[in-house]
Amino acid sequence: MKRSLTLFAALGLLSACSGSDESRSxxxxxxxxxxxxxxxxxxxxxxxxxxxxxxxxxxxxxxxxxxxxxxxxxxxxxxxxxxxxxxxxxxxxxxxxxxxxxxxxxxxxxxxxxxxxxxxxxxxxxxxxxxxxxxxxxxxxxxxxxYIQLACYDKRKLKSAPKTLRELAQQSSEGNIFGLTQNFENLYWSVGSYGAGKALISSLRGETPTTQDVNQLVQWLTWLRAASFQQNVLFMNDQATLRQQLIKGNLHWISCWSTQLPQLREALKDNLGVGLLPAGPAGKATPVSxxxxxxxxxxxxxxxxxxxxxxxxxxxxxxxxxxxxxxxxxxxxxxxxxxxxxxxxxxxxxxLYLSTDQEDVRIGDEIQAALNQDPKLEQAMQSTLNHVIFGTETPSQAAATLNTKLGPSS
Structure with a gap:
């Protein structure tokens, strides 16, 4: 009897401890x-x-x-x-x-x-x-x-964000200063503006891009080089620098991410404007989230x-x-x-959010997935874009380089 009571007590204590373990934080x-x-x-x-x-x-x-x-x-x-x-x-x-x-x-x-x-x-x-x-x-x-990519601007400098890349070029020629980063993820919205994603994804899939797709890729790279040569369009290394330059008043418009809005609102208050990234000849900007x-x-x-x-x-x-x-x-x-x-x-x-049923956004997701899985591909993409931005490679040469480097044989 005494041994049985001891056993039941022990089991009860164990059960209580177990219940306590389950409820503790x-x-x-x-x-x-x-x-x-x-x-x-x-x-x-x-x-x-x-x-x-x-x-x-x-x-x-x-x-x-x-x-x-x-x-x-x-x-x-x-x-x-x-x-x-x-x-x-x-x-x-x-x-x-x-x-x-x-x-x-x-x-x-x-x-x-x-x-x-x-x-x-x-x-x-x-x-x-x-x-x-x-x-x-x-x-x-x-x-x-x-996180969504947007256009952020200083309302004291710009009344509204440019709706097209042509408007961006016009406003920059009038003295407004625009900021971009040279990182591919931050630039993909402009790939969609030129419909250049099809050539990139064909190369990644091991397919031969069509002549039309290659031409659209060359047009995008041509815009990229032309923008880098404009006096009032500045390419910087990272978003943090862009953000600080907008806050200081050295830039009037930047590409930005929704995660940065609290800091920008805190610094610029009612002077912060938020809008869409500009469209291009092929249609709307298509940023990858x-x-x-x-x-x-x-x-x-x-x-x-x-x-x-x-x-x-x-x-x-x-x-x-x-x-x-x-x-x-x-x-x-x-x-x-x-x-x-x-x-x-x-x-x-x-x-503001371009849904994933749009072809260019789906292509962007696939491109980004491939780059995330293979850092060497990401480095090859970025290196080629840098050469275009710095003027050391022509758009046609860069398009051929990307087709080679992104293909499966690379």
Whole structure:
């Protein structure tokens, strides 16, 4: 009898401990990155901590007991830092970054693959999943939101953003100063303006581009070179420099990303204008969205992994996608059902975000996916564009170079 009572007591205590373990809070270490060439400042770190605290507070009703410990790094330094943390067994549970960085971290074996549920696959368009897939179909991270590329300008200098590239050239000749970056991802909107994406994707697919497609590629590269030779169109290395120059008044118009709007609004206040990027001879500008992707760190405990996966399951549901897009107004949902709600709630959004049923955007997603999977291709693309911008290679030569370097034999 005494032994039986002791056994029942022990089992009861074990059950109580188990229940306590289930209800206690779980700490998730979350690393977020800034884009490459962006510097982590005290201001950025404080803004990031506040954002994640608000996020944690709003999640309490859905995922009780969840606590978040944030860290912020530049995309250029995060791999070395995660290598050090992972080797010591203290790596993060979640990494929030862009698709290219997530792909690189996965290739360096710093992230675990993501096993998507049927619900997640239904919530995310296949073309976006391609941008976070390896060549064998492994999913390296979960796309959660999309950042939109826009035109930002100083209303004290410009009454409105130029609607076409011809208007941009005209306004620059009148003394207005325009800023662009030479990075391909930031320039892809102008590829669509000239319909030049077809030649690039043909080369990547191992096909021979048609004469017409090559001509459109040459026209785009010709515009790129002509723009770089204009006195009041300045090409800079990164978005951070563009943003600072707009704030200082040295630039009147820049290409920008929706993630940068809080800082620009804080600095320029009512003087900040936001509009569409200019169209070209082939039609509308077609920027590729920049994905925010969540990756799984390799040092999580069983409970931390369960909570991470629970959070990733929730965050792509229509309600969550709609709620955070409307609350912060810096990103666009990946979930099409939530996107329809956003389009109704924010007039003009369907113009700012060019949906993925448009051919040039689909081509852009495929090109970006190929570059994300193969850094050598990305370097070849960027090197050729630099030669055109600096005038060391003609547009026709560059078109032939791209066809060779992007082809499968390269």
């Amino acid at each position: 779980t700490l998730l270490r979350v690393v977020r990155t800034l884009p490459a060439n962006e510097v982590v400042t005290g201001e950025e770190s404080a803004r990031d901590r506040k954002l994640l605290r608000d996020f944690q507070t709003n999640l309490r009703a859905v995922i009780p007991g969840l606590r978040i410990q944030p860290s912020l790094y530049s995309a250029t330094s995060v791999q070395a830092e995660l290598q050090r943390q992972t080797n010591s067994g203290l790596g993060p549970d979640l990494v929030i970054s862009d698709a290219q960085t997530i792909q690189a971290l996965f290739a360096a074996r710093l992230l675990d693959p993501v096993a998507l549920t049927p619900e997640q696959r239904q919530a995310i368009p296949a073309e976006l999943l391609t941008r976070v897939s390896t060549s064998n179909g492994t999913i390296t991270g979960l796309p959660v939101s999309q 920049r994905l925010q992707v969540w990756g799984l760190g390799r040092n999580s405990s069983h409970q931390q992994r369960l909570k991470s996966e629970e959070l990733m399951q929730f965050i792509v549901l229509p309600w969550a996608q709609k709620t955070w897009a409307l609350r912060y107004r810096t990103s666009y949902p990946v979930n099409p059902a939530a996107a329809q709600i956003i389009n109704r709630e924010i007039p003009g959004t369907q113009d």
